[in-house]
Amino acid sequence: MKMRLFTPGPVTVPQNVVDAASAQPLYHRSPEFMALSRSVWADLQTVFQTNDPVVVLGGSGMTGIEAAMIAAHAPGEQIVILEHGRFGQRLTEIARIHGLVPHVLSVPWGESITPDLLENFLNDLLNDLLNDPLNDLRGVWFVHAETSTGVLLDAGALTSTIRARCPDAVIGMDAVTSIGIHDVKVDAWQIDMAITGIQKGLMCPPGLACVSISERAEQRLLSNPRRSYTLDLHTVLDHQRDGLFTWTPPVTLVAALNAALKRILNEGLDNVWARQAASAEIVRQGARHLGLKLFGASTSNAVTVIEHHRSNEIRRELRDVHHMLVAGGQDQLSGKVFRIGTCGSTTPTDAHEITEALHTVLTHLV
């Protein structure tokens, strides 16, 4: 029996997306592929709710994040990173590798980063930097929805706080587990670079990263030194404006993304977000009803994190008996939580089914 994915990506891929990915590869310089690419780029702008270009490059979400960060910042620049889980730590790791100077605002896993907390942190930091006229805060980076903890930040409120104190900073947001799941407003929130993969909210097989580039971010990437060949968004953006991908792209995944975006826009973004919210809420309610404790200050509609000291046994029985795959905890949460992903093509029916399966498993476990 086929395993059903309730992991926070990859997700189950709808049939029309599977079909698109299964067609023979198009030649990446053919008019047919170039038309497909233009359609993808335009639809991504709609899903990102931005008028800025959204570039696409081969690789994972992390590829997009690394490319964005080295486009926005030159070595030696000071930036703020908000850490509330595993993926925030990765932002810091990438910043350090590229010689940036990250000031890290971190909270224990499961807690949120509130606008107040951020405002105090920025005030203190900007006061410190005042005494050092050479220094300047060049960017603020954060993860919208932490896949490791399920915590979703109030991105709109955070970006208002940032803009009020640092009008010229580049705001970078890892939106890998939020675009296509939550109502992410890249332009309204004044986010300069938002990054996603395609294997979560965009319900495709993994293998592409998408990055929005604001005018502010573009000015930076034009003036910053080129630090990579294949991660260089300057080249990628130039070529995209000519209707081309820079290097041989994963053409079948671009075709899949095209089909997925059409499906999403056909369902309607509001309906997609409502479906994702309903699915996650069913899992959350179900878990509470079963007497389980949800982990974390808030939980995104992509992934519900549930505490249990026998989480590995629960996962094993869900897999072996019910053919449903859920994720375990990462790092410090390993063995302490399990994570039920409900993004992408998941429906409320799926959410009911995993909740029922969980009920059965827990009955056995007692």
Add this chain to the structure above:
Amino acid sequence: MKMRLFTPGPVTVPQNVVDAASAQPLYHRSPEFMALSRSVWADLQTVFQTNDPVVVLGGSGMTGIEAAMIAAHAPGEQIVILEHGRFGQRLTEIARIHGLVPHVLSVPWGESITPDLLENFLNDLLNDLLNDPLNDLRGVWFVHAETSTGVLLDAGALTSTIRARCPDAVIGMDAVTSIGIHDVKVDAWQIDMAITGIQKGLMCPPGLACVSISERAEQRLLSNPRRSYTLDLHTVLDHQRDGLFTWTPPVTLVAALNAALKRILNEGLDNVWARQAASAEIVRQGARHLGLKLFGASTSNAVTVIEHHRSNEIRRELRDVHHMLVAGGQDQLSGKVFRIGTCGSTTPTDAHEITEALHTVLTHLV
């Protein structure tokens, strides 16, 4: 009518590979996917003819080349690059971006780089470097088969020449258009890092790069500073040894690659190379028979480059009337040549058909 690809990648994908790529994505940490990955890594060693690990990462062939070069070399290191076309130039570009000091041996497009030429170049260079005791030649990089010119170098003879003069240099080879097409002997030729994509000889849709890592190359990557997060082969190699991919990999493309490798090994490497040679020879003979001039000192079995001042018209008619896509010339060869790709799953029957179509087109053209 469906377009048939006679481009030097992407190529037509065999049905069993299409089927593998069309399955629902596997969770990248599931035992099922880990078993698939291990099989892919082992089969790649067979195809590369190496006992060294061959790592796989998401992206294009260029992703693999950039990752390999920054793994092997630290900033400031001197290397030699052999340039005999567009892809050799890219090696130099990557080296410069990462602060290496490339000494370039270049020949006009279409000419070959012979062992004699290389030996003279190395002798002169090593004499110059002798006067500068701080300097040391740390690597030699070249493109085995230039996709831009069709010229295939005698890699075995070149690496003998390199090893005789520079026993400790890292030898890096762009084998994107030769692995799975020609008899590439990574170990016997003492190549430290060979890189390929999967959309040519490995007959998959594009989206993965494969890089072999010799013990010498591994020593280098262990001592070199980490200069990228997603291109860091140190991490990739470590995780691969644990049976894992480092970041969410393009799981459906890994499944496709698994099916393609099984197909190649089932056909037998000798038979695959013989089929590729036969297909290319049919195109070459056909072109000569039609009075056409082949471009370049030699022509690889991946791509036959044919000179014609009306090459764009020929390509257009092949496409519009015969539904066959061939590539044009790049850069300085634009409009002067067309390139017929016959690698991957192409058969001698396909090669006969494109030759016949070319005959018809030329008859019209006169």
